[in-house]
Amino acid sequence: MARALVFDGERCLACRSCELACAVIHSRSRRLAEAIVEEPRPRRRVSVVRGVNGIDALRCEQCDEPLCVFSCKSGALHRVPADGRVVLDEERCVGCLMCLMVCPYGIRPDPARDRVTRCDVCAGLDVPACVSACPTHALQARDEAVARAHTAFDGHVVIVGSSAAGVAACEAAREHAPGCAITVVTADQGPEYSRPLLAYALAGRVDTSLLRWRPERYLENEMGATVVRGVRAVGLDTSRRALTLSNGQEIGFDRLIIAAGARSARVSVPGATLDGVFGLRDLEDLDAIDRAAVAGRRAIVVGGGNVGLQVCEALVDRKLSVTLVVKSAYPLSQMVDEQTGRRVGDLFARHGVTVRTGRDVVEMIGRQQVEQVRLDSGEVLPADIVIVGKGVAPDLEWLKGSLVEVRRGVVVDACARTSVPGVFAAGDCAESVDPVSGRSGISAIWPVAYEMGRAAGSTAVGVEQSTPGALRMNASRFFGVSIISIGETVPERLTGSSVHLLANDESTYRKLVYRDGRLVGALLYGDVSGAGTYYRLYREAVDVRDGALEELAVRAMRRPGR
Numbered sequence: 135m136a137r138a139l140v141f142d143g144e145r146c147l148a149c150r151s152c153e154l155a156c157a158v159i160h161s162r163s164r165r166l167a168e169a170i171v172e173e174p175r176p177r178r179r180v181s182v183v184r185g186v187n188g189i190d191a192l193r194c195e196q197c198d199e200p201l202c203v204f205s206c207k208s209g210a211l212h213r214v215p216a217d218g219r220v221v222l223d224e225e226r227c228v229g230c231l232m233c234l235m236v237c238p239y240g241i242r243p244d245p246a247r248d249r250v251t252r253c254d255v256c257a258g259l260d261v262p263a264c265v266s267a268c269p270t271h272a273l274q275a276r277d278e279a280v281a282r283a284h285t286a287f288d289g290h291v292v293i294v295g296s297s298a299a300g301v302a303a304c305e306a307a308r309e310h311a312p313g314c315a316i317t318v319v320t321a322d323q324g325p326e327y328s329r330p331l332l333a334y335a336l337a338g339r340v341d342t343s344l345l346r347w348r349p350e351r352y353l354e355n356e357m358g359a360t361v362v363r364g365v366r367a368v369g370l371d372t373s374r375r376a377l378t379l380s381n382g383q384e385i386g387f388d389r390l391i392i393a394a395g396a397r398s399a400r401v402s403v404p405g406a407t408l409d410g411v412f413g414l415r416d417l418e419d420l421d422a423i424d425r426a427a428v429a430g431r432r433a434i435v436v437g438g439g440n441v442g443l444q445v446c447e448a449l450v451d452r453k454l455s456v457t458l459v460v461k462s463a464y465p466l467s468q469m470v471d472e473q474t475g476r477r478v479g480d481l482f483a484r485h486g487v488t489v490r491t492g493r494d495v496v497e498m499i500g501r502q503q504v505e506q507v508r509l510d511s512g513e514v515l516p517a518d519i520v521i522v523g524k525g526v527a528p529d530l531e532w533l534k535g536s537l538v539e540v541r542r543g544v545v546v547d548a549c550a551r552t553s554v555p556g557v558f559a560a561g562d563c564a565e566s567v568d569p570v571s572g573r574s575g576i577s578a579i580w581p582v583a584y585e586m587g588r589a590a591g592s593t594a595v596g597v598e599q600s601t602p603g604a605l606r607m608n609a610s611r612f613f614g615v616s617i618i619s620i621g622e623t624v625p626e627r628l629t630g631s632s633v634h635l636l637a638n639d640e641s642t643y644r645k646l647v648y649r650d651g652r653l654v655g656a657l658l659y660g661d662v663s664g665a666g667t668y669y670r671l672y673r674e675a676v677d678v679r680d681g682a683l684e685e686l687a688v689r690a691m692r693r694p695g696r
């Protein structure tokens with residue numbers, strides 16, 4: 135049973151007693167007189183808003199499919215397997231704001247603590263504080279069983295990969311088919327870890343123990359899976375339904391889920407394999423960079439995408455002298471528009487990074503160890519280490535001859551089905567359709583990998599579940615500045631789109647992109663409040679024409695009775 139708050143707007147006086155009670159119960163003292171002088175100020179988790187559709191209390195709704203959990207790359211937001219409750223472990227939160235980006239209801243930023251807060255429905259109290267404080271009983275607590283469709287499927291599900299997509303597939307298969315056998319085959323030697331937190335660990339902002347985003351032996355103990363670690367899938371025979379492993383073993387399956395992710399894309403220039411040239415994709419990369427990233431050394435970061443910039447910031451934190459080489463005219467060109475990209479470039483420059491835009495590396499020079507890099511301008515830069523962050527490439531050679539259709543990634547439909555019945559694929563190794571552009575591609579981000587993994591796991595055991603496709607979004611935080619990018623943020627790349635610029639001053643930039651009455655992109659720099667609303671409008675392709683306000687549209691999407 136998961137306890138959720140139910141709200142009746144007809145009864146609400148908008149007196150905000152619930153907000154006050156919530157802040158007090160979440161203060162250190164839990165007493166009003168002391169709470170009002172506490173620093174940092176206690177944060178409320180519920181918010182009363184008055185909109186065109188009446189009064190509402192924004193609160194966590196304990197969603198059946200909680201997007202906040204799916205997007206949380208630290209595991210701070212997770213579901214308790216026993217009862218399905220969504221909980222937030224604030225100590226694990228790294229403040230990345232991915233959850234704020236996807237949820238317009240239950241997540242609140244907590245800048246003083248550099249993390250978020252979320253309604254915990256006053257776990258530990260018989261009656262939540264807001265419910266006790268509400269004079270009209272507009273807010274009430276209700277215990278609800280989490281609805282799960284169960285199937286009698288009792289075959290063998292084999293999952294290749296134990297990261298976002300693989301773990302999500304395992305969770306979904308187990309939720310829906312308690313009787314099935316699950317084997318996870320993974321090249322990872324140790325327990326599941328979060329790849330997006332690697333840059334945080336490099337910067338020393340999280341301890342490496344926090345990279346584990348699920349508890350110790352989670353797949354074995356809580357998911358009842360057999361896990362084969364440190365072994366790669368090297369061949370697939372779909373006619374015999376057999377997977378060949380790097381240890382010579384062969385495993386038969388009834389359903390196969392390929393969640394093998396991707397590796398850092400390599401640059402094909404002379405000297406790219408010299409010592410001191412790295413990518414950052416796994417724990418081994420982290421160890422190697424960690425040893426090489428000694429304060430005072432000269433680092434060249436090649437690639438101005440999200441990962442390249444995270445690495446840049448980490449190396450600045452470690453007191454290296456950093457040069458960023460970006461082929462595009464501005465950093466983050468896949469995520470943001472030129473104006474924002476230039477702001478980002480300036481931000482890095484203000485923090486001591488030498489930013490070279492419109493330039494590419496054509497050679498890495500050194501005997502055994504990299505010593506210099508040559509740019510396409512002919513300029514030669516001294517380098518002690520080089521980190522390449524130029525996107526990702528799936529490693530799918532082992533699928534050759536298997537009849538599974540592979541383009542850049544494994545081609546899948548909305549339910550993560552491949553061209554071969556019974557074989558599914560999810561995450562960074564799979565390509566699906568971007569609902570805005572209509573093009574098939576890989577959206578190599580954690581929430582998409584996780585949701586595809588869930589769709590694959592559910593559908594594989596007989597509960598068909600789809601995803602909205604290769605959605606594009608990311609929440610980044612560089613030197614304390616938040617940036618959220620959703621969908622297509624450059625209207626020139628989308629015929630028939632129009633732009634609404636809502637803010638453009640020194641610290642804030644906010645722009646929405648519409649096409650055919652639908653929000654197809656949003657870009658927030660600095661102040662990222664309201665991102666969850668924009669994300670839902672984009673994700674659900676809500677028609678916001680005819681003066682239908684965005685807020686109204688979001689509320690229209692809410693489930694009845696909530």
Ligand SMILES: Cc1cc2nc3c(=O)[nH]c(=O)nc-3n(C[C@H](O)[C@H](O)[C@H](O)COP(=O)(O)OP(=O)(O)OC[C@H]3O[C@@H](n4cnc5c(N)ncnc54)[C@H](O)[C@@H]3O)c2cc1C
Pocket residue numbers: 294295296297298299300319320321322328329330331332333365366367368393394395396397414415416440441444529532560561562563578579580581583608609
């Ligand atoms: C430094 C860094 C920062 C990032 N920052 C963000 C961010 O801010 N936001 C965001 O949304 N995303 C971010 N990402 C991307 C995110 O990590 C990926 O989208 C996500 O990890 C994809 O999950 P996945 O399960 O598809 O694949 P992966 O995480 O790549 O995992 C692949 C799994 O498959 C296994 N495997 C691979 N090949 C085989 C094989 N042949 N046989 C057996 N096992 C195999 C691997 O061992 C691993 O367990 C970042 C990534 C990195 C590296």
Ligand code: SF4
Pocket residue numbers: 193194195196197200201202203220236237238239240241252
């Ligand atoms: S997505 Fe939002 S409303 Fe749903 S469970 Fe998460 S925090 Fe609560």
Ligand code: SF4
Pocket residue numbers: 205206207208209210211222226227228229230231232233234249250
């Ligand atoms: S801010 Fe990031 S780490 Fe913290 S709960 Fe949200 S998604 Fe998880």
